[in-house]
Amino acid sequence: MNNSLSLTNAKHDPKGLKNPKVTTQGQQLPTKSKLYSSNGTKNYSTSTDAQQPLLQLGFRINEKLIGTGSYAKVKRCIREIDNKEFAVKIIDRDKAPSDFVTKFLPRELDIIRILDHPNIIKVQHILETKSLTLIVMEYASNGDLLDYINKTTRLQESVARRMFRELCDAIYYIHFRNICHRDLKCENLLLDNHLRIIDPPPSDNKKNMIEKKILSRTFCGSAAYAAPEILRGQE
Structure with missing residues (x-):
């Protein structure tokens, strides 16, 4: 991990603090990201793995893990059109508790799909397969x-x-x-x-x-x- 972060010279625009109706980039707050369909999730119910739906969107998974949990793991993926790195969180709903799948996960997805702020990791796509929920998001290259x-x-x-x-x-x-x-x-x-x-x-x-x-x-x-x-x- 790079220890010489260029945070001291980065520009900061505090408009989001002065006017809560705009982000710090001066953009109107969205009610729903235009990246999502009407129900907010692209469904690939016939797929059983993460690779197929991501390939259809033009992403290639790097199998090296960034992080892992009880029923979720995070990997890097590459957008093939420009070789830009993203992260994909892969949630295995079959391994997760039923109350998480039916109650907490839908609420989490409702929240993350509307957040649009330069200091919050932005979600690009939410996909579902037969047993997985895939969340494609921005990748932060310097870790936590x-x-x-x-x-x-x-x-x-x-x-x-x-x-x-x-x-x-x-x-x-x-x-x-x-x-x-x-x-x-x-x-x-x-x-x-x-x-x-x-x-x-x-x-x-x-x-x-x-x-x-x-x-x-x-x-x-x-x-x-x-x-x-x-x-x-x-x-």
Whole structure:
């Protein structure tokens, strides 16, 4: 991983903080990405693997794993028309719990398909095969923030300041859309020339929670980062 990130010289446009109706690039917030069909997902119900539907879209999978979990793995893929690198998250619905497949996964897909911000990893395509859900997204070439800190042992103040400002910008954007991330941690902050948030978990509607004074009762996030009272099941 490259330790000489060019974050200190990167330009930052804070328009998203001043005017919540635009992104930091000054673009109107989309209601749905034009990359998706009416139901938001391209279906390949006759396919049984990840390669076939991706090839039909012009992507070639690199078999080397970027990350892995209980029922999901992430690999690099190449868009053949321009050799640009992307990442593809491959979720095996047959291995996942039924409540995740029927409740949490659809909510996650609804969220990630509408996010469009320079400090959030953007989803390009969502595909479904007979048993897999494939999420093609931007690829951050410098890994995550935890790996970067472990390699460099510390951040220069100018770099940390820029990262924190970009993180606040992205959080403001998702909060304006009534989305709570609920799993912000170094492993979910990726790096290229900027800091990029990834993996917003299925979220409760922040506006409804505030107006109705409702507390979220669903555990969400990572146990290693959770408060002790959450792990004990206290309210």
